[in-house]
Structure formats: C-alpha cells, structure tokens
Amino acid sequence: MPANSFNGFTDFGVGIGLRVPHYQHILSEKPVVSWFEIISENYMIDSGRPLHILDQILERYRVVQHGVSMYFGSPEAPNREHLKRLKALVKRTHTPWLTDHLCWGSVDGTYSHDLLPMPYTFEAVRHTAQKIREVRDFLEVPIAVENVSSYAEFHVSEMTEWEFLAEVVEAADCGILLDVNNIYVSSRNHNFNPLDYVNGVPADRVAQLHIAGHSKFEKYILDTHDHPVIDPVWQLYERAIERVGRTATLLEWDDKIPTFEEVHREALKANQFVPEPAVAS
Amino acid sequence: MNLLEIQRRMLEAVMQPLTEDEEMQPRTRDGKSMYEAAEEFIKPNDRLSSFERLEIYNRQYWFRVLSALEEDFRGLRAIVGAQRFEALCQAYLNDCPSRSFTMRNLGSQLERWLEKHPEYIRPRGALALDMVRLEWAEIEAFDGAVEPCLLPGDVLSREPDPKFRLQPYLQLLALRYPVDDLLLAIRKGNSEGGVASNAISEDRKPTRTRKIGRQKPEAIFLAVHRVDYSVYFKRLDGEAFRLLHCLREGNRLSDAVASAFEGTDIQEKKLLDVVQSWFQKWSELGWFCRPENGPQFISSSGSHS
Numbered sequence: 001m002p003a004n005s006f007n008g009f010t011d012f013g014v015g016i017g018l019r020v021p022h023y024q025h026i027l028s029e030k031p032v033v034s035w036f037e038i039i040s041e042n043y044m045i046d047s048g049r050p051l052h053i054l055d056q057i058l059e060r061y062r063v064v065q066h067g068v069s070m071y072f073g074s075p076e077a078p079n080r081e082h083l084k085r086l087k088a089l090v091k092r093t094h095t096p097w098l099t100d101h102l103c104w105g106s107v108d109g110t111y112s113h114d115l116l117p118m119p120y121t122f123e124a125v126r127h128t129a130q131k132i133r134e135v136r137d138f139l140e141v142p143i144a145v146e147n148v149s150s151y152a153e154f155h156v157s158e159m160t161e162w163e164f165l166a167e168v169v170e171a172a173d174c175g176i177l178l179d180v181n182n183i184y185v186s187s188r189n190h191n192f193n194p195l196d197y198v199n200g201v202p203a204d205r206v207a208q209l210h211i212a213g214h215s216k217f218e219k220y221i222l223d224t225h226d227h228p229v230i231d232p233v234w235q236l237y238e239r240a241i242e243r244v245g246r247t248a249t250l251l252e253w254d255d256k257i258p259t260f261e262e263v264h265r266e267a268l269k270a271n272q273f274v275p276e277p278a279v280a281s
Numbered sequence: 282m283n284l285l286e287i288q289r290r291m292l293e294a295v296m297q298p299l300t301e302d303e304e305m306q307p308r309t310r311d312g313k314s315m316y317e318a319a320e321e322f323i324k325p326n327d328r329l330s331s332f333e334r335l336e337i338y339n340r341q342y343w344f345r346v347l348s349a350l351e352e353d354f355r356g357l358r359a360i361v362g363a364q365r366f367e368a369l370c371q372a373y374l375n376d377c378p379s380r381s382f383t384m385r386n387l388g389s390q391l392e393r394w395l396e397k398h399p400e401y402i403r404p405r406g407a408l409a410l411d412m413v414r415l416e417w418a419e420i421e422a423f424d425g426a427v428e429p430c431l432l433p434g435d436v437l438s439r440e441p442d443p444k445f446r447l448q449p450y451l452q453l454l455a456l457r458y459p460v461d462d463l464l465l466a467i468r469k470g471n472s473e474g475g476v477a478s479n480a481i482s483e484d485r486k487p488t489r490t491r492k493i494g495r496q497k498p499e500a501i502f503l504a505v506h507r508v509d510y511s512v513y514f515k516r517l518d519g520e521a522f523r524l525l526h527c528l529r530e531g532n533r534l535s536d537a538v539a540s541a542f543e544g545t546d547i548q549e550k551k552l553l554d555v556v557q558s559w560f561q562k563w564s565e566l567g568w569f570c571r572p573e574n575g576p577q578f579i580s581s582s583g584s585h586s
Binding site: 044107 | 282283284285287288289291292295296321322323324326327328329331333334335337338341342345346349378379380381382383384385423424425426427449450507510511
C-alpha cells in the first residue's frame with residue numbers, strides 16, 4: 001500500500017548500491033537483498049560487460065536507477081543524447097522511480113562532473129522545476145530529486161535549503177530522495193540544525209531515503225561515502241522515518257568499499273528504525 | 282547576480298588549474314583577485330572564507346578529473362612519468378574541458394591534443410601517442426556497440442562481391458611501437474606494486490623504466506576486440522589489417538583484398554587460402570555483423586536464413 005503518491009513502494013525496504021567490487025559475490029552467492037540502486041551513467045553505454053552484469057542482476061533483483069549528471073539546475077536544456085540513453089536504460093531496468101540530484105554541474109555545455117550547490121532563489125526554483133518536468137515527461141517514469149551535501153552558500157539565496165527543496169518539488173510535482181547524511185554534512189558546514197531540515201521537508205513527497213558515511217576535516221565535513229553511518233545520522237534517519245513512514249532506504253558506500261557482507265550489514269541497521277508493515281484486518 | 286551569472290563565475294573558478302601546492306589560484310584567469318571574486322557570490326562562515334569554500338570545489342574538480350585520466354591512461358603515465366603526466370592532463374583539460382555528461386569520454390580528445398602539443402611527450406612522442414591510441418581504443422572496445430554476428434556457418438549470398446560490416450566495438454590500429462606488450466607489462470607492474478598507486482614501490486620503478494627505455498620502434502598492426510566481455514589485443518599481419526580497414530571503409534571484398542595485397546607477389550592459390558583462414562578466424566571471433574537488411578544470407582545447408 002503506498003504511503004503517499006510519491007512513495008508507492010513501501011515494500012522495498014533497505015537496499016544497497018550495486019558496485020563493481022561486489023559483482024562476483026552477488027552473482028555467485030546470490031545473497032538476499034531487497035533491491036539494488038545503480039548509478040545510471042555506469043550503464044548508459046552501447047554494450048559490454050557492465051550491461052551484461054546488469055542483465056544478470058535484473059533477472060534476480062529489483063533495481064532502482066540513481067543518476068549523477070542530469071543537473072536539473074544547470075542552465076542548458078536537457079541533453080538529448082543523455083535523455084535517449086537514460087530512457088533506453090529505464091526500459092531495460094523497469095526502474096519504478098528514478099532519482100538524480102537537486103544541483104547543477106555544467107554551463108554552456110561544459111561539464112564539471114560535480115554536484116554543485118544551487119543558489120536558493122525563486123528564479124532557480126522556476127528553472128529547476130521546469131527542467132525536472134521536461135525530463136519526467138520524456139522518460140515517463142516518476143522522478144525524485146536528492147538534496148546534495150554542500151560546502152558553499154550564496155549571498156543571493158532567498159530561503160533555506162529545505163524551503164528551496166520544498167518549493168522545487170511542489171513546482172515540479174515530483175518526489176524527494178532525502179539523503180540524511182547530506183543533511184548532516186551540510187548542517188555542520190553551514191551551521192544549521194539538521195532536525196529543522198528533516199522537520200521542514202514535505203513528508204508526503206519523500207519517495208526514498210539515503211544513508212551514508214562521511215569524512216571530517218578540521219574546518220568542514222566532506223561527503224565521501226567511505227565510512228559507516230555515524231550515530232547522529234542514524235538519529236536523523238530515525239526522525240525522518242517517523243515523519244515519512246516506511247520508505248525505501250539505500251546505503252551508499254562508494255570509496256574504500258569493504259566486503260559485500262559488511263556493506264549489507266551496515267545497511268540493514270536501518271531496519272531497527274523502520275516500523276513493521278501494517279497487517280491487513 | 283542571476284543564476285546563470287553565478288554558475289558561469291563558479292564554474293570558471295572551479296575549473297581553473299590549481300597551484301603547484303594544490304591550492305586555488307590567487308588570481309582569476311583575467312587577473313582579478315580570486316579572493317574578491319569569491320566574495321562577490323559566496324558567503325563566508327565562521328571557519329572558512331569565501332575563497333576557501335570555493336577552493337573545496339576547485340580541488341575536488343581537479344582531483345576527480347585527474348584521477349579519472351590516470352585510471353584511463355596508465356600506460357601514458359608510465360611513459361612520461363607521474364609529474365609530467367599530471368601537468369599534461371591539467372593542460373589538456375584546460376584546453377579541452379569535458380563536453381560530455383559522462384566521464385568515460387574525458388580522454389576522447391587526448392590523442393588529437395597531444396599531436397598539437399608534442400612538448401608534453403618528448404622525447405618519446407611517437408611511443409606516447411601510440412600508447413594513447415591503444416588506451417583509448419581499449420575504452421571504445423570495452424563498451425562499444427555490438428550487432429548480431431555473422432555466424433560461422435553462414436555462406437555468402439547471391440551477392441558475388443559482398444561488403445562486410447565490422448562490429449562497431451572492433452578497433453583497428455596501425456602502430457609504430459609494440460605498445461600492446463608494453464601496456465600489459467606496465468599493468469603487471471601495477472598489480473604487483475603499482476606505478477599508479479601513491480605508494481610506488483622503489484624496486485618496481487627501475488624495472489619499468491628499463492622496459493620503457495628499451496622500447497624500439499617496431500610497426501605492428503592490432504585489433505582491439507572483445508571476447509566474453511573482456512578486451513583483448515590481437516596482432517594482425519599488415520595485409521590482414523589493410524583488408525579489414527578497407528572493409529570498414531565500405532569497400533567490396535574484391536577491392537579490399539586487392540588493396541590489402543597490393544605490391545605483394547603472393548600466388549593466387551596461396552592468397553585464397555590465407556584470406557579464407559582469416560575470414561574463418563574473424564567470423565569465429567564475431568567480428569562481422571549480419572547484414573543490415575535482414576536475411577540476405579544463405580546458410581551452409583542451403584536454406585535461407
């Protein structure tokens with residue numbers, strides 16, 4: 001039963017990111033995993049081993065696509081080649097929803113390959129929401145946008161990040177992929193209370209949650225996805241789950257990747273915060 | 282300052298090369314103070330100035346793209362050395378920033394750029410260029426398109442002088458140095474201690490240097506292809522290379538064979554045997570595509586396929 005119109009997949013539970021070092025283990029041991037998140041761009045290719053592996057994964061597991069380069073906040077119109085390749089992958093995976101970041105990363109056709117932060121302005125809301133709508137209309141799949149971790153703020157911002165997120169998803173009529181680690185990282189970098197963020201997000205639009213680890217430096221925190229989830233992030237996750245109910249949750253671990261079992265064990269810690277599904281009377 | 286102006290200013294700063302100490306440049310490309318430029322659009326906080334906040338992105342950008350190129354061009358890095366490789370990549374990306382949504386294409390212009398900037402690969406320019414060609418071909422062969430194969434049992438159609446289409450992923454290279462062996466040796470060295478890792482093993486370094494220093498010119502012809510989703514290098518005879526190259530150019534079989542063996546005095550019987558054995562092998566490797574217009578072929582049993 002859907003929790004809300006943007007969270008129709010409450011049975012997905014806890015998944016992990018599909019990463020190359022785990023391919024062999026997954027294909028040979030066939031571990032029980034609720035679902036895998038794939039980085040879309042790794043499979044937006046013509047042919048070859050990555051797609052061959054993906055096809056084998058798809059035979060056994062549910063897969064959700066997560067993108068890193070749609071750049072909804074970039075000034076250009078969506079790249080047609082990018083969209084065509086992404087749509088072909090959507091048809092292949094049958095992803096029930098698709099996520100990418102609420103950020104920008106390119107200007108005038110030049111790409112940074114980074115998730116750069118948006119200025120929180122009404123102009124940016126209008127522009128970004130319009131682009132999300134265009135992409136969704138082309139791909140014909142529900143879209144949820146993810147809050148990014150950031151290290152800079154802009155003078156021109158007219159609202160908080162969570163207000164900006166709410167404005168964009170309302171204007172685009174799309175879902176949210178709420179990354180509670182990113183909220184924590186940004187809260188430390190920008191001196192705000194992360195609970196204000198979690199409490200300020202429109203709960204009825206949250207389609208998915210992300211958890212991850214990060215790295216602390218002397219004057220800032222970097223979102224490195226190379227550590228276990230720390231307690232303050234689990235506390236944010238617990239509060240998010242209280243607000244949004246059972247929601248597909250994904251652990252990201254992208255660098256210094258440990259064994260499959262270790263990553264999966266870390267992800268499954270999320271279950272202690274998730275309420276049992278309602279039993280039909 | 283509107284959205285587009287902020288984005289242009291930020292991207293310009295983020296993509297400006299770092300200093301030798303891996304810090305953000307104190308001046309913008311047009312000579313203004315980077316500190317003032319950052320303050321114009323980025324807020325400071327109680328720990329970091331506007332400059333320092335922008336610098337985080339500047340450093341992240343360069344670490345990411347340099348690391349991607351290092352992964353894709355380990356052979357070139359071994360030839361020119363780690364420091365010169367980094368300088369080369371920085372100059373390349375400064376001239377040819379990414380125009381693709383995927384990092385996979387980051388090195389797509391490198392060969393062409395190096396041809397215009399030989400100063401970065403002297404004194405082993407030809408060797409370095411051959412290595413770049415090979416490493417880029419490997420990327421293309423790894424995930425290039427595949428079409429249904431012409432099956433070994435198929436025999437040629439009513440067409441007396443057919444054209445053959447080669448698999449899009451198949452890469453054909455005419456090289457001046459045996460860089461296939463060199464690249465494999467470099468990778469073997471990497472896996473045993475790693476010229477590409479930060480912890481360079483001192484006892485590996487002289488071996489690698491000797492191997493590269495010993496490289497003598499030797500023209501080779503190479504097919505970079507896939508078998509069971511793994512990329513392989515296959516040496517070809519010059520005639521075989523020319524034949525395949527002519528077929529890829531769209532020539533008919535007879536023209537391709539004539540071009541391939543032009544200037545040789547091979548007997549016709551021998552030529553037929555050689556070409557037939559090549560085609561058998563290439564068919565087994567799946568290098569030929571089935572015709573675009575469907576079942577134009579007749580199977581070996583005589584029925585239409």
